[in-house]
Structure formats: C-alpha cells, structure tokens
Amino acid sequence: MSKLLKVENISKEFQTKNKGVTVKAVSDISLEVKAGTTLGIVGESGCGKSTLGRLILKLLKASAGTISFDGVELEKLSEKELRSQRMKMQMVFQDPFSSLNPRQKIADIIREPLDIHKVGNMASRKKLVEETILRVGLSLEALERYPHEFSGGQRQRICIARAIILKPKLIIADEPVSALDVSIQSQILNLLSELKRELNLTYIFISHNLSVIRHISDQVAVMYLGEIVEMADSEVLFKNPQHPYTKALLSAVPQIDGSAGAKQILQGDLPNPFHIPSGCSFHPRCPVAIEICSSLKPALMPNSAGESKVSCHLINPPKAGGK
Amino acid sequence: MSSSDVLLVDDLSVGFNTEDGFVEVIEDVSFSIKPGEVLGLVGESGSGKTVAAMSLLSLLPSPPAKRLKGQILLGDVDLTALNSKQLLNYRGRDVGYIFQEPMNSLNPTYKIGYQLMEPLKLHTNLSKSEIRAKAIEMLNLVGINEPERRLEQYPFELSGGIRQRVMIAMALICEPKLLIADEPTTALDVTVQAQIMDLLRNIRKDLKTAILLITHDMGLVAENCDRVAVMYAGRIVETGSVTQVMKSPRHPYTKALLESIPGIHNKKEVLPTIAGMVPAPGKRPVGCNFQDRCASVIEKCRQSEPVLDGKDHRVECWNPVS
Numbered sequence: 001m002s003k004l005l006k007v008e009n010i011s012k013e014f015q016t017k018n019k020g021v022t023v024k025a026v027s028d029i030s031l032e033v034k035a036g037t038t039l040g041i042v043g044e045s046g047c048g049k050s051t052l053g054r055l056i057l058k059l060l061k062a063s064a065g066t067i068s069f070d071g072v073e074l075e076k077l078s079e080k081e082l083r084s085q086r087m088k089m090q091m092v093f094q095d096p097f098s099s100l101n102p103r104q105k106i107a108d109i110i111r112e113p114l115d116i117h118k119v120g121n122m123a124s125r126k127k128l129v130e131e132t133i134l135r136v137g138l139s140l141e142a143l144e145r146y147p148h149e150f151s152g153g154q155r156q157r158i159c160i161a162r163a164i165i166l167k168p169k170l171i172i173a174d175e176p177v178s179a180l181d182v183s184i185q186s187q188i189l190n191l192l193s194e195l196k197r198e199l200n201l202t203y204i205f206i207s208h209n210l211s212v213i214r215h216i217s218d219q220v221a222v223m224y225l226g227e228i229v230e231m232a233d234s235e236v237l238f239k240n241p242q243h244p245y246t247k248a249l250l251s252a253v254p255q256i257d258g259s260a261g262a263k264q265i266l267q268g269d270l271p272n273p274f275h276i277p278s279g280c281s282f283h284p285r286c287p288v289a290i291e292i293c294s295s296l297k298p299a300l301m302p303n304s305a306g307e308s309k310v311s312c313h314l315i316n317p318p319k320a321g322g323k
Numbered sequence: 324m325s326s327s328d329v330l331l332v333d334d335l336s337v338g339f340n341t342e343d344g345f346v347e348v349i350e351d352v353s354f355s356i357k358p359g360e361v362l363g364l365v366g367e368s369g370s371g372k373t374v375a376a377m378s379l380l381s382l383l384p385s386p387p388a389k390r391l392k393g394q395i396l397l398g399d400v401d402l403t404a405l406n407s408k409q410l411l412n413y414r415g416r417d418v419g420y421i422f423q424e425p426m427n428s429l430n431p432t433y434k435i436g437y438q439l440m441e442p443l444k445l446h447t448n449l450s451k452s453e454i455r456a457k458a459i460e461m462l463n464l465v466g467i468n469e470p471e472r473r474l475e476q477y478p479f480e481l482s483g484g485i486r487q488r489v490m491i492a493m494a495l496i497c498e499p500k501l502l503i504a505d506e507p508t509t510a511l512d513v514t515v516q517a518q519i520m521d522l523l524r525n526i527r528k529d530l531k532t533a534i535l536l537i538t539h540d541m542g543l544v545a546e547n548c549d550r551v552a553v554m555y556a557g558r559i560v561e562t563g564s565v566t567q568v569m570k571s572p573r574h575p576y577t578k579a580l581l582e583s584i585p586g587i588h589n590k591k592e593v594l595p596t597i598a599g600m601v602p603a604p605g606k607r608p609v610g611c612n613f614q615d616r617c618a619s620v621i622e623k624c625r626q627s628e629p630v631l632d633g634k635d636h637r638v639e640c641w642n643p644v645s
Contacts, residue, residue, distance in 0.1 A: 044512035044513065044514065044515075045512055151600055153600070181367040181368055181539065182367065182539070182541075182580060182583055182584055183367060183579070183580060183583050183596065183597040184600075185583075186583035186584075186585070186594035186595065186596045186597075187596045187598075189585070189594055190593055190594055190596060193593070208512065208513070210513070210587055211584065211585040211586060211587045212585055214585065214586075214587050214590060215585035215590060215591070215594065234590075235590075238587060238588070248514060249513060249514060250587065251517075252513040252514045252516065252517035253513055253542065253587055254516075254520075254540060254542030254543045254545065254546045254547075255542050255545065255546070255586070255587060255588070256541045256542050256544075256545045256569055256581060256584060256586075257545070257569075257586070257588075263517050263521065265514075265517050265518055265521050266514045266517070266518070269482045269484050269485070269515065270482075270512070
C-alpha cells in the first residue's frame, strides 16, 4: 500500500504573550500513514494530539518539519494550491454542538464545501447533498432543519456528511465520539468504519479513549507531552505495550469484564508544558526510571523484536558513551 | 427495608415545571445503601442520575423542581420532612457531595483553606487551630503535597486532579456517613482518574463511608462498586450486585449497553448498537420507556408499565433476558 501521508520532524512552538516564553506543543514528530488505514493518536489532555492533527491539515503553521500528502509537499504550495489540496483532507471536530453554524440549514452546511470548491452546478450539488445525508443515516427532511433540532449523535452525522461530501482521501477526526453517550458512540464508530470501507478513506483518529482507539485503529501512536513515546500496530500495542507510560495508560482504563487486573497508579500530574522535564519527559512519573532517564533523552526507535517503535532507555538501552 | 441502611430512597418521583407544563423527570426511584457499601448509579446523559442524587438533599432549586412522592431516609431521619433550615444541618455533615466539575465547583475568589474549613466552622465547635489542623490532615489524606501551602492557594493555581482532591477533602472533612460522588472523574484524564478512584477505595476502607457513585462509565462501576442500579429515562430498570448485573444482565437495555462498549482486550469488527434515542422527559411512551429501542419488545411492553421485580437482582421488564 502506498503512503498517503508522511510527516517528518514536525514541531510546533507557541509564543506566550509575556516576553516570548515558548511552549513546545509538538516536538519533532515523524510518522507515516498508508492509504486506506487508520492511525489512532492517543494521549491525555495537553499532550499535543489535537495540535498535531491541525498541523497536518495546515490549520496551524508548523515551526519546523515537513508534511507530504499524496505525493505533494504542503510547505511548497501557495495558498491557492493548498486550498485545492484541502479538498482531499477534511476534519471532523469533537464538539458537534459548536462546530455547526446554528443559523444555517443542514442543506447549506453540507453543501458549503461544494460551493467553496466550486464543484458541479446547483443541481448536481443538491443531488450530492441528498445522497450524502442519506449515506450518513439521516433522512431528507433533515436538510430543511437547523442544527439545534438534532441530538448530539445526529449532529455528528451531519459533521461527517460535511466532511465526506468532497470525497476526500484523508479525514482527521479529533475526538469525534467523546461528547456522545456510549450507545450513540457505537453508532458513530460503526458509521465511520462503513464509510472507510465504501469510500476507501484514510483516517487519523485522535482520542483520549483507549478502547475507542483500539476499536478503530490499524496503527496507534501514544503521545506524551508533545512527543510520540510509542508507535505500533494496534494489535501489538494493546497486547504487548512496551513503554512504561503506555502500560500505565492501559492499566488505568476501567474494564467491564474486570480484565484490567491490578492498577498501576502513576504518581503526580502531567508536568507543566512550560517546564518539560529534562531527559525523558516521563521520568518524574515513571515507576521504573533509572539514572540516565533524567539526563539523556531517549529516541523513538524500533525495539529488539522490531514490532514497536519505543522511546525508552529500558527498552532500547543507549550505546555506551553515546550521547 | 433494613434499619441498618445508611440511606433508603423509596418510590421517589421528581419533576420540573416547564413552559410546556409539569414534566416528571425521575419516576418511582428506590434504592438503599449500607454502611461502607459503594452503590453505582449508572446511566446515559439525561437518564436522571444527577436529578435523583441532588433531590436527596433538596439541592435542586424549587421551583421549578418538585418532589411528587417518595421517602428519603438518612438513618432514621426522613429528609423529606425537614424544612430548608433543618436540612442545612445534614448537608456537609452527614452527607458529603462531590460535584461533577472540579473546575467549576470551587469558588474562584476564596482560598482553598477558607473553603475547606467552612464545613467545620458550620457544623462543629472546634477551635480555629483545631479546624486548621483537621484541614491539613484531610489534605494529607487525599494525597496532596505541602498542605500548608495549598491552604493559601486559590483554585486557579491547582490542576484538575488536585482540585478534585480538594473537593473530596471538603466533602469528607466532617466524616459523613454517606458520600455522594457525581461523576467525580469524568472531567479528568484516565491516569488521574485511576489515582482518584484509588483514593476513594482507601477512604471507604479507612472511614467506612458509604458511597453513592454516579457515573456513565460501566468500567468504573465494575471495578469500584458492590451493587449497581441502572437508570434509563428516569427509572431504575435493573439493580443487583455488580457481578449479577455485569455478568448476566437481565434488562435488554443493560445488556445492549454493555455490548456496545468497545473493549480494550478484544476487538469486535462491528459494534452492537442501540437504535434510536432516549425518549425525552414528557415524551415518554405508555408502558416501558425502552420499548421503541428494545430488541425483545412484546405487546405487553406497549400497554403497561413494568415493575421492578425480583429479590436481590431486580429487573423492570416484561420480557427479561433469561
């Protein structure tokens, strides 16, 4: 399978208002996504997962690094060229209550991407809007109504319709089911899976919910304080987590069948992103940290089995004398 | 009904006056909690969990809220017979309450210490220095470092996890018999959630506090509760021990809900779903509230309301899962 997206060494620093203090929201991330697969990005609040999603769509400008999408380097494009590339990459946001314009009818909301990109004529746009609303499991009557008349799950279906109407190749879904109840969550997850198969979509699925990530992803990247600490095929990562943070994260998720076993409770909170710890940024909370972890930053490298990429000195011991 | 119950709620119905007339939100809710027991009250948004919990201490503004019927016994005291002044003696002293939003439940203009010591000032005759010592002891108990310094801080200076610990310390400072924890970890990250739930487990063990844990997370219930009551559209539809309800659910809603949750250890290709939506209060159908979404609906479900039936493991269904 071909690579649809390649991100290399991307970083994003935000300047604060007072005296140019910078926060590293995303630091030096590289990843690849094959066409037709789903990459799950998981991490706790503030780890930079949403920032990474926005960087990939170029909704935010990266401080460093390159993104190539569908064989095109996005950096080198003009605004106009970028806009036409964006037809192929769409986004579904977390909050279906605030991501729809309350004054627009559903028909106008779903048609807007077609208007912006001047696809077809009025008649063909109308037809496509009708097909799309049916495809996401709503009825044609929905088109003449306003967002407030719909429940959270229905609104998320509308957001999905708006995202797929341009027949994109990549959809970045940022916590698309977090605001929904579990019985509705499963409906939306199933819809996303069906659409992926039918439209041959590629997803980047951002979530803090490990069970959801496990369900939907082929590959998973675990983020902590702006970095990827572990990346592997979903099956491998969930069966055989390597990084101590991944292990703690998995053990913290309550399971209905009691399969989680003994909890591994991490001490402390996420560090303040203004003061990222030296060495491995996880070392102050890590139950198995050794001396070197506080001074030398581990690199994201394949482990000995070659199944997972992990940034941890205990998994990939640093070479003697190496810096 | 057993006299050893910390809390006994019997046949409670609460509704609200709205522009469209009076709407009954929770109907015929009954449950009880024994000392040191953790009861999970679980359900999706709008199922009435929070309304049920807030009604216990008459925390809902009335009007528009109105209790239609029902008894709420805290030990031997019938809370429904008390006036608002008498209720103040029980709030914070016999019953502690942890609210859902650690970010919004602390007053931003007062220091942590002031807010934490307030229940002791109201409910005890302790001296100032004793109150301060107790506050520091509580912060230690909930695992907050440097408690003396924290007393002088404002809520905005604390992280979500620490704020929720302060809320727990405040709820427990008078050593209540009952702690009501309304989605205590929903706003927190999973690793912090694990810390807070561990803390609640220890508190229950050390102080023998009974806990009413309100949550939408079946996993939290499975790992932390002794018994569970499942709410749907304002009614308790199934109740029993956690093992009974989780391993062999009898209500079609409980069963479907459990199946629709993606697991972390096993992957299902297609998630089972529950079609449709929860009927809104005031638009609930005649008969069972779940009838339009139920896979095993029978004629009787559309005609008459089922009643909670059974001994330990009770289910409100005309055609329960066998």
